[in-house]
Amino acid sequence: MCSQEGRIVENQLGKNIRHLREINGETLEDLGSKVFLSKTTISGYESGRRKPDFEKLVVIAKHFGKTVDELLHTDLTEIQASDINDKSVADIIEIYRKIFPLFSSEETMRNNRFRSAYHLCEKVLEAFTKGEILNGHIVVDILDCFLHAIDETEAPEAVANLMWAIFLWWSQINDIQKMLALQNKLQSNRIDMKGCIQEYQETQRSTEVSEKKQAFLQDFKEMITEAIKSLKSDTKWAELGDYYLALTFLFDMIDTELSTEFNIAIGNQMLVAYAELGNPYAIQFLTTVFEI
Template identity: 25%
Template sequence: MNSQFANRLVSLRKERQMTQSDLAKALNKSRSTISGYEIEGKEPDYAALVAIAKFFGVTTDYLLGASDCPTHSEAVFINDTQNFKKHYESLPPLLKHTVAKMYDDFYLLLSRDMRLNNDERLDVYSEFFSVLRSNRAEIRKAIDSCGGQVTDPLLLSDLMALQNGLKNDVSALLDKLMQADIDTAFKVKKGEIGLSDKVAT
């Protein structure tokens, strides 16, 4: 095992503002064991390595230096970004414009609240996209199950129920977003958000 493991273990521990004793207690190890990992080049066994990775929410590959992506989701994000670009480049010009505008709107929407660390609105956006994705998947699944021949009255009734459920979910999320906007406005008024950030709201 190379020094990358020791360096990353130290960095992860310090990010959590933990001492070696704190980490030892969390992992049910002795402080000297943690010190050995960090300073003396000692190697954890497989079970200990997995426990450390799970505790910090990173992959074992990241701990061992085999990957620079701390989590699987970051690796997936990078790969998906490359695939997204490939699919985008293959689109006709008109659709490229549509996707680019959509992406710009999405980026602007999230970047404002990322700058503000606005967890309320980011949580609502996350829930919105999750609801939209899952509900639309259910609707597509129902349509695909009949080969696109939507003539059965029971199926039509099911589709309408799914669509109405989606409308209700989206309406509830828009209400939550409005409440988050009001909460943000109060924070601006109370000075909890700086004037430079006010424009971003």
């Protein structure tokens, strides 16, 4: 009797895992890589040939947003892809705000250029989460307004937001359809933020992107250097300067003789080191993206 009950539970578990994996658009290998198991092991769970221990069940359940009890005892095979709770626009905007913070103050918002650029940034964030394509000139307008705001106010908030805009420009180097597909995966919970960052980094390896990168660096290398230098020279903003320096490596936005893989590895190590020193931006990034 006990054996029969165990088999019923095991079969239900396997059916649930297979169904949730399929409606998430994941292959056996995709799911395995996300829960640190081989595709053979996942296949064994789905067929009922193998049974996961409790720790593995917890990881799989968390991945699908379910409890262990639901995976084991509830028939989840009626769930449709459209029933999966999408991240709200507000949720995704909050994630991007944590990774790429925008800054303002009562004083800076009195400056027309700063205020105009800031509102355009907000517009970009909302459009990005909805998968909308904005006029390409909007990034140019944001950069231009923040540069004028820096000249007029010398406000560190304007310098910080200029870096935000430069990262936005950098993202435009990638194939727009790939970027939109990545956005859709994130919004429909088919990928987490860590996976989003990893897929983004993969796009940097193409020859076309490499050529665009060189053109980008010719235009922005000095601007990036001066902005980070300006932030690091101000005690209040130095940690943000360190953070953006690490991100330039992490997103391969830097002109070195090293490979993309090495630049990314250096960026990761810098973030970890800064986090250990108490840098709040690095801590926020690692917590948001890598959940550590």
